Amino acid sequence: EEREALARWTGPAATADGVPVKLLANVADAESARKAAEAPVEGVGLFRTELSFLSTKDEPTAEQQADVYAGVLTPFAAASGDEGRYVVVRTLDAGSDKPIAYATKDHEENPALGVRGLRLSFDNPGLLDRQLDGIQQAASATGVETWVMAPMVATVAEAQAFAEQVRERGLKPGVMVEIPSAAILAHQLLEVVDFLSIGTNDLTQYTMAADRMATDLTHLTDAWQPAVLHLIAITAEAGKQAGKPVGVCGEAAADPLLAPALVGMGITSLSMATAAVRPVGARLGQVTMDACEDAAEAALAAPDPTSAREAVRKVLGL
Numbered sequence: 422e423e424r425e426a427l428a429r430w431t432g433p434a435a436t437a438d439g440v441p442v443k444l445l446a447n448v449a450d451a452e453s454a455r456k457a458a459e460a461p462v463e464g465v466g467l468f469r470t471e472l473s474f475l476s477t478k479d480e481p482t483a484e485q486q487a488d489v490y491a492g493v494l495t496p497f498a499a500a501s502g503d504e505g506r507y508v509v510v511r512t513l514d515a516g517s518d519k520p521i522a523y524a525t526k527d528h529e530e531n532p533a534l535g536v537r538g539l540r541l542s543f544d545n546p547g548l549l550d551r552q553l554d555g556i557q558q559a560a561s562a563t564g565v566e567t568w569v570m571a572p573m574v575a576t577v578a579e580a581q582a583f584a585e586q587v588r589e590r591g592l593k594p595g596v597m598v599e600i601p602s603a604a605i606l607a608h609q610l611l612e613v614v615d616f617l618s619i620g621t622n623d624l625t626q627y628t629m630a631a632d633r634m635a636t637d638l639t640h641l642t643d644a645w646q647p648a649v650l651h652l653i654a655i656t657a658e659a660g661k662q663a664g665k666p667v668g669v670c671g672e673a674a675a676d677p678l679l680a681p682a683l684v685g686m687g688i689t690s691l692s693m694a695t696a697a698v699r700p701v702g703a704r705l706g707q708v709t710m711d712a713c714e715d716a717a718e719a720a721l722a723a724p725d726p727t728s729a730r731e732a733v734r735k736v737l738g739l
């Protein structure tokens with residue numbers, strides 16, 4: 422039955438009783454964006470811009486950056502497909518596991534807790550200005566609806582300052598929820614930005630104080646950890662109350678067992694590697710919104726990841 426559902430599923434995604442869920446793609450470059458545009462997705466939920474500059478020595482000009490961004494936006498231009506698709510561009514998440522020659526500091530004692538992501542613009546505001554100029558140029562050249570989000574946001578003031586700069590350029594601002602402080606203050610963040618996107622990879626790392634790359638800590642770096650699920654639920658609930666979109670763009674979004682529980686919490690979009698779209702879409706089509714809500718409740722009540730998975734399987738009859 423599972424296999425048949427997968428074969429039948431063509432998108433757009435919705436629960437069995439017709440509640441729409443946006444499925445989006447995570448992309449790294451123009452090539453992966455072209456592939457994503459052919460999949461049944463409503464756009465890009467995470468364009469990791471830093472991946473385009475990992476081996477770039479000097480900072481590219483806004484115009485040079487605009488060319489790179491336009492390469493990712495172009496496949497989603499209305500002329501080449503359906504209307505209404507959009508691309509979420511994430512500003513540079515340089516630092517820690519993704520050092521960039523022209524942006525990141527050397528010799529940090531603890532780079533995962535150091536000057537990374539949005540923090541790079543605190544003492545180098547031009548870096549963010551030029552990136553936003555490049556994004557604005559690409560958005561207007563391609564005509565694609567472009568949302569812009571910042572990584573590694575810890576405070577409401579950071580979100581507010583970022584949102585102002587994005588709005589000045591006529592674009593839609595949001596922030597990632599990757600730090601527990603952001604999840605706890607989701608309600609206040611949504612007073613200053615238009616959307617939130619939960620990065621479960623880092624949110625798990627920072628909630629569990631366990632390096633996401635540490636192979637001997639995988640029992641902790643698991644988004645099914647109930648503490649992580651509770652932070653996701655707080656964030657989703659804030660979105661429901663504000664009437665603003667809250668998505669998940671970390672690995673957790675690609676898990677066909679977790680996806681119904683996320684939707685049941687109130688998550689409105691799931692962004693994942695293109696290859697994961699069909700299994701997640703097919704699964705959502707098999708479950709009602711009521712079942713998703715029961716799955717969310719069951720997962721949140723579990724004391725550990727194993728029982729959370731078991732509880733969700735049971736609720737969904739899997």
Ligand code: PEP
Pocket residue numbers: 467469514599619620621622623624670671672
């Ligand atoms: C995340 O942290 O979940 C995320 C989507 O960002 P990245 O994996 O690029 O750190």
Ligand code: MG
Pocket residue numbers: 572599620622623
């Ligand atoms: Mg991250």
